[in-house]
Amino acid sequence: MDRVRVLAGHLGVSNHQGPLDEASGAQLQREATLATTNYEGFPYAQTMANFPPAVHDVFLFDELLSPEEKDIRYRTRAFMEKEIAPIIANYWERAAFPFEVVPNLAKLNLGGANLAGYGCPGQSVIGAAMAVVEIARVDASMSTFLMVHNSLCMLTLGLLGSEEQKRELLPDMAALKLIGAWGLTEPSNGSDAAALQTTARKVNGGWVLNGQKRWIGNATFADVIVIWARSSETKQVNAFVVRKGARGLRTSKIENKIALRVVQNADIFLDDCFVADSARLPGVTSFKDTNKVLAISRIMVAWQPVGIACGVFDMCKRYVDERVQFGAALGSFQLVQEKLARMLANVQAMFLMCWRLSKLYEEGKMTHELASTTKAWTTLRGREVVSLGRELLGGNGVVSDFLVAKAFGDMEAIYTYEGTYEVNVLVAGRGITGKAAFKAAPARKQPTSVQA
């Protein structure tokens, strides 16, 4: 309250024009509200700590959701706004993971997402997506943390693991007592993951893994890591469960990221890492089996920019109401309104495209080309929304406390992971033309010099 009084006292000499009349009384009221945000240097607009109301759902998307899906949406939203929004910018700045929120996150019963049985909630694809959207709306890193755990690690175990692996791991993973990671990418093989080089050599009673992985989310602290490796016998890709502390397993955090800074990505080094026979996933016999997992996880990744865009739009809407320049709220200016209109239209279109993709998956009609088209397109539109938002916030558009700068950075990683924009549009292009264009054309011979 003291700050409110101080603000009131300063109003007469503030940037705002006019005496302390009725209009500036309203201004005083507004500043009194803003003063609760504790951002000392800028009392004119609230930070993300007091998360803005959700005003993005103008196409009443809510009406397309089942009661269960709505329940997931609103439970998750309440948790994220109350428990994560006030603290997460600080974690993002420090590139640290908020371990202390995991027990309360577990209470939302989101662990395992689409999987049913073994303690998992068996959500619909849209239900799982609503959790992704609401988490990403406040913090994309937290949604990546949960998606790596749910849609990559747990889903691989659920779809392709043995009965013993499922019984041993899934219940504790659903309760977030054990955290998962998923290691496919290698330093030598990013987009060209099918040519991965990590090896699995059959020995008495198990397998010996050798190689390197890169970018693996959650890997610095994960209890369970699914590692994709090529069998030295068959030359086919297999998958293995590697537990925390396994001999020959070493992880090293990737520092200095400009995106998803809360996610702990790691380089993984496998030096004669022994795993027992029981650690091999029996459902994986070739690289093609990754597609069974990526089909769902790519849908979820396509939804992530939707959540990010919703949060950025909500934040911008409040900001342009609160921030006054040239004697009027920013929202009064035509150029500002054009940006808001473009952002809001993008949000609606992204929602509807992802919703339809998810329904097609549930009806068994989704193709990989459609998933790739959608993932590529939502990341493209998401990038547009966050950059418009960044412009709308002026200087505060580069300060993570105001959400948009954080979202702006985070979008960059999502544009690139689970297939880069380019690789996903190549998959889409193959679907359109029937011609794969992934491989470079043969290099031309060096032209011979022309003799005069």
Ligand SMILES: Cc1cc2nc3c(=O)[nH]c(=O)nc-3n(C[C@H](O)[C@H](O)[C@H](O)COP(=O)(O)OP(=O)(O)OC[C@H]3O[C@@H](n4cnc5c(N)ncnc54)[C@H](O)[C@@H]3O)c2cc1C
């Ligand atoms: C924050 C983050 C988290 C991640 N988490 C995980 C994880 O948990 N587990 C995991 O296994 N992996 C993870 N990844 C890895 C991610 O999937 C890869 O970064 C991605 O597949 C791209 O690989 P790359 O970075 O090696 O880029 P490259 O493959 O080297 O690509 C570089 C550029 O070349 C372009 N390019 C490549 N091939 C072609 C082509 N044929 N035609 C046209 N352009 C092409 C790409 O589109 C890109 O623009 C993560 C990555 C990031 C950044």
